[in-house]
Amino acid sequence: MTEDNTITLVVVDDQATVREALAVMLDLADDVTVVATATNGAEAVAAVQRHHPDVLLMDLNMPVMGGVEATGRIHDAEPDTTILVLTTFDDDESILAALRAGASGYLTKEANRTTILHAVRTAAQGQTVLAPEVQHRLLALATRPAPAAPPKDDGIDLTAREREILGLIGEGLRNPEIAAKLVISEATVKTHINNLFAKAGFHSRADAVRYALRNPLSGAKFQR
Incomplete structure (x- = not known):
């Protein structure tokens, strides 16, 4: 965070209307400053290298470089930036891949402004943020028998x-x-x-x- 405890944020989404709406909506908060936006994972990597934000709001399904690959690269290179996924996908493979790559939070785009803003603030404090439906899926995965490893x-x-x-x-x-x-x-x-x-x-x-x-x-x- 900056000296005045403002959270610096980068918003990543390939859909212009979604990206711009999120950037404007979140930048209105007194304690959040959107320092950059990006249209794909490659741009997200570059934006983080340039601005070193506290939080990165990351979409998953994007051209050039997807969100999972970008999350892995940013997590390895810029561990001080917390990655919060915001996507339309809530399937098992998307959730697991994003968390495995280094995301600290996972929300779906059904989340409202209050939920997203709370998630950004929570992520900035280094805490994990998971949408309720994501928590349910992870619990189901944890309790479901996995295919046995072959001898x-x-x-x-x-x-x-x-x-x-x-x-x-x-x-x-x-x-x-x-x-x-x-x-x-x-x-x-x-x-x-x-x-x-x-x-x-x-x-x-x-x-x-x-x-x-x-x-x-x-x-x-x-x-x-």
Whole structure:
């Protein structure tokens, strides 16, 4: 914070109307100053390097660089900046990927001004902020049995491409983002996912995320 305890904030969202509305709304608070806005993750990284804000309000699904990747980079390079996710997604893989990357809070865009402002202030104090629906999902994930790790002597036979895609699923990327990153078609991505799900016995994408997070492919055998 600044000497007068003002919270410096960067707002990141690829939708101009959302980004500008958030920036204006939050900058009206006496104890918050929006020092920059960004339209994607790459711009967010640059803005944090330049301004070293107290809090970064981060969207997830953005072009050029998504919010999860940007969160990881900022968390590693600028640990004093607290990252608060504000997104439309409240699915298991998005939540886990963002928190794993280093986000300290997770809200959905259903949150009102009072909730978002309170979250920014709480995040600036170094505390975790989770929307109620996110807390419920995390509790459900914690109590739901995870797929058993395969034995190390006869693990899952994944191809190099299947391993690559499983890792990207674990990072929270969706099929179109995986296709763009690997420069392959979305149909090809779906085929690889179907194959690796069948080999690993996954029943849902959340199963794949949990497995990738809890077992960083340590027990799997990969075909070259």
